[in-house]
Amino acid sequence: MTKSNGNSPKSTVSRRAVLAGGAALSASLFLPKNLRAQDYPTAAVNTTGLAVTDDTVTVGILHSVTGTMAISETGSVQAEKLAIEQINAQGGVLGRKIEFIQEDGASDWPTFAEKAKKLLVNDKVASVMGCWTSASRKAVLPVFEQYNGMLYYPTFYEGLEQSPNVIYTGQEATQQIIAGIDWVTKEKGAKSFYLLGSDYIWPRTSNKIARKHIEKLGLKVVGEEYYPLGHTQFNSVINKIKLKKPDVIYAIVVGGSNVAFYKQLKAAGIDMTKEKPVLLTISVTEDEIRGIGGENIEGAYACMKYFQSLENPNNADFVAAFKEMWGDDMVIGDVTQAAYLGPWLWKAAVEKAGSFDVDKVREASPDIELPTAPEGYVKVHPNHHLWSKTRVGKAMADGQYEVVFETADLVEPDPFPEGYQ
């Protein structure tokens, strides 16, 4: 894939312009569709023995609620439960209420595989909303392929994957990275980059794509560095950054390391509210800022598809509903919103297919549109990723992002980017 393809308008995109034109469409989200269960007899909509009765359908929620990943995955669980509740309030899917079985992956990949198998084989769930890390997804993937399940995976991730049994509701790496680098180059006049990440596949792959793109633009990468997950001492790399004086610090630090990194960055006198250096991250959502402290990351830029502060009616409704369900002090990050899309996309696919059968849902999935998504209109690509806009937000002291840029068009997902591998 060439560089320009990242943002190039396609026929589908122009169609989107029409569809997403009216915010009025968002109202349809809360208008119950008059699908009644008796119009869809169980025997007809469930030919493969899934857990579907005349008035209920069971789905699985599979995230870590214990262990180190619980920090990140809690938001996703909350969003999925909210979506399920809203769908049920509207009359459910094909007239059936969604019930869910929640399993704990316990931040342990074999446990994820075990629980995924349990959900599919024992509980016969119709679909699973779950996983967060790539490792957990890789662990469950063979299970989903073998037992033909459907997984809605919410996290932005490194790409390089396209399974018929997964719908990726977060962005893959090129969607998230390329627009951000273009923006920082154009708007901030950035010439040199320092790439930094936690040591595992997502930051490494993302930085690889970033490096290729930066070099393609004729700019310079002055350093690239990885620290073990959970590392808490960043003074050395901060010194190196000071020595190299990059225009942009491109940071993909995750988890608890984030807190340490930004606190130490601020303490070392790197003031991100100043013109240079610009800190651009793709790993810090509003969720992470709660731990970091808004005052410690103020002025940094994040590049992703969703920010809580997005101004559109869909999002206003979503944020209000989320806070009502989980408390006023909740914040919503990119992944939380993507997780929220999972049940909705599944519902849309099921109703398009008129069946819960996984094969039919899969067939129906491409080109499913969700005009009511909090992030705005999204659409499922035949490669099972979502068309979505990429946005850049500037971190504020109150822990929210101010959206400073958004791509004009939806960015096409490209999990196997040629020229970036």
Add this chain to the structure above:
Amino acid sequence: MTPTKKTAFLTPKEMIGFAILAALIFVVLPLALDTFRLNLFGKYLTYAFVAVGLVLCWGAGGILSLGQGVFFGLGGYCMAMFLKLEASTPENTAIQSTPGIPDFMDWNQITALPWWWEPFHSFGLTLIAIIAVPVVFAFIIAFAMFRRRVGGVYFAIITQAIAAILTILIIGQQGFTGGVNGITDLRTLHGWDIRTDEAKNILYFVNGILLFAVLFAAHYVRKSKLGRLLIAMRDQEDRVRFSGYDVASFKIFVFCLGAAFSAIGGAMFTLQVGFMSPTLVGIVPSIEMVIFCAVGGRLSIIGAVYGTLLVNFAKTTFSESFPEVWLLGLGALFIAVVMAFPRGLAGIWADWVEPRLSSLFSRKTGDDSTAAPKTPAE
């Protein structure tokens, strides 16, 4: 399928113990469980290999290793490398820039298979490597430490650090190891699809047979003079030394044996679960395996198997029924075992069940073997 042939080294009581376990593993569980649960128990049983090794090292020899996950992992990785190479045929990987190498290598711009992956094209070499790699690694650690008489707490902490180092290394060298994701998407063993239900059932039985082989080996060691020496060493190391034994060589041997057992478990884990990842190498699983052994009763080989099954079964059940509080239960279990039942299940059996059973026996006429006690409560 009862491998409890009458051999000289089994007393009738031990024979009954083995027979009950065999009945449980080969008859009761397969009949009572569906394939999914059976496969789950198969996974638990792979941890039992490690626990049995720990009975020898820790219970008998007093050597507590907090790094058994390292050997479990190395064995598992060796098996996973073979399976991954088999899965990475040029046809399967045609979409890669370099077809024919594992997908994660391709993602990391590696264009040729590293030389140390080459032996894993051969199943024979892989089988050798599964045992040899962890044993050599264990030998190096043990040789360095035991020759210098590092023991007890220090050994525990150093092995723990080794587990941490290996985890960071595997994650950091993701181009060669698959990184934090591990080696995933394993499909066939010599063309035999290991993902089917039928294969899972067969693997369960293979696993069970291997476990019994390991149990018998461990039992033989315990019963041999070497087993008595281990106990002697644990209590009076100096006396053993001054009876003319090179204490270090015995410790090295038993540590390597424990590593070999763990490695077999790791390889079977890979086969049954379908992947291997660094989360099985680290500190947390290593400590958990010690707990399995402690719950079973650190001196009892059979107890280790029950301990492993019990803790894992509890873990799964707890986490299915009360996902948000299962850690509390698990933590409480650890403390309870250490504080109140230091001899674990084996101790409870010996102190409570056995006396009652034998009084039952003595009242009945004769000791017909069909009147053998039923499977102990799990």
Add this chain to the structure above:
Amino acid sequence: MVQNNPNFVLMVEDLTVSFDGFKAVNDLSFYVEPNECRVIIGPNGAGKTTVLDLICGRTKATGGSVNFKGQELLNMREDQIVHAGVGRKFQTPSVYEDLTVFENLELSYPKGHNVFGALFFRRDDTVKDRIQEIAEMIFLEELLQEKAAFLSHGQKQWLEIGMLLIQDPELLMLDEPVAGMSVAERKKTAELLNRIIADRSVIVIEHDMGFVADIATRVTVLHQGKVLSEGSMERVQNDPKVIEVYLGH
């Protein structure tokens, strides 16, 4: 004295060990002849036990040499020293409490001492007979199947002596073999020792002068890590230096 004098079983020369600057044994030399029973006495802290530790390799020497039948012991591991023919009994009885008397003796039987030897060791009749023989010698033939933990203090001492005897060492080192024993046990032990020292060299540390007089061929008096006096019991007892050390305090 002449180096490598074949008349000596053990030649300790210029032996020194220092613990953080404190010289527990300082330039110590003494020589033991075949079939000699050498008793080492001295006040507390004189370095008696340390000397035995140095000979059997438990403590590494800072300098000097320990020559046993032409072999330099200081470079050898403990188990190699044992195989060379040196046996050592500790001050506090050290037996394997979790094992039976029989097993205790069996583990000391000089066969199957490497890993695989121990793994495939068979308890044959020669082994059993030998254990029976030793058990009778150490008055424990009735208690062979008893766990060592249940023995009395004196019986544990005997068991440990038995464990040494079964190895048939050429040089036997005993650290206070009768300490903590009743009068009756003491008598039995003296009888036992007199029987077993007959055909080997023995080094004994002992405080009980009556006992010493009973068994000693020669006596070495240690004081502050050095030899204060050496010779027959009688000579040592009359040495003014010894009298001063013992009485002057």
Add this chain to the structure above:
Amino acid sequence: MFADYSMGELTAIFAMQGFAGLILFSVFVLMALGLAIIFGQMGVINMAHGEFMILGAYVTYLVSNVFSDYLPFLFSIYFFVAMALAFVVTGALGMFVEWAMIRHLYKRPLDTLLATWGLSLILQQIYRSVFGAREVGVTIPEWMMGSLPLTDMIEVPINGMFVMVLAVGISIAIYVLMFRSTWGKQVRAINQNRIMAGAVGINTEWTDRLTFGIGCGVAGVAGSAFTMIGSTGPTAGQLYIVDTFLVVVFGGAGSLLGTIASAFSISQAQSILEFFLSGSMAKVLTLLTVVGILMLRPQGLFALKLRK
């Protein structure tokens, strides 16, 4: 790699890198001192050490909330209150744990490891239930963040300075306690001969409890201080456990001076390596070196050669 920079820049960087090493050193000292007391003096392997640290961090979080809600005018000094309270709370929990659990296990040091591991799981779950699975953000008074510019290039982070001062302060306090107080004498006496110490009238039970409490209290203070540089979440404590144990063992258990020396050498090695290598490899190399040295010299850097 240095060809592109002027002398001035290089000096500045080396100065700052040295300073980064000193901060790391202080962090290690703070982490390890509590454990050095518990492990070195009592022989107890406290796997829940990290969870005690996090308890200190949570106490700080609560105190910061109380101050910002009720005493906003005193917010700039709340941190000192928080540290004192962290010491008291974690110390009290430590003493309770000693009473309920540890004192039954003194004869089985390896079992303390298992029991405290169970304890760490329980504490993690309690934190999760009480404070939520997410990390909490602890607001640090403004004056403690930021840096002091010494020259154009060299800037000294204030929180780093704070951690260093605290490390020195606590080290001195523990030194005084250990070697100048009756308690210290009693602890050392018990360490050498428990029965004898009891016989000469030392209340060993109470001394043990106090020792464990003080060790945990120091962990709590460390955790409190780490809210400035690290994260506060239910599982954050696990991150510290390997490093902490290695520092203590490398120093030679039982020697506080050794702990400090080992913290110094490990931190310097790591920060120098981090400058030349990638962070991950630096960490692996540092740990490997430490383990390697421990294999050659198992008694650690400082260990008394005792006459057996």
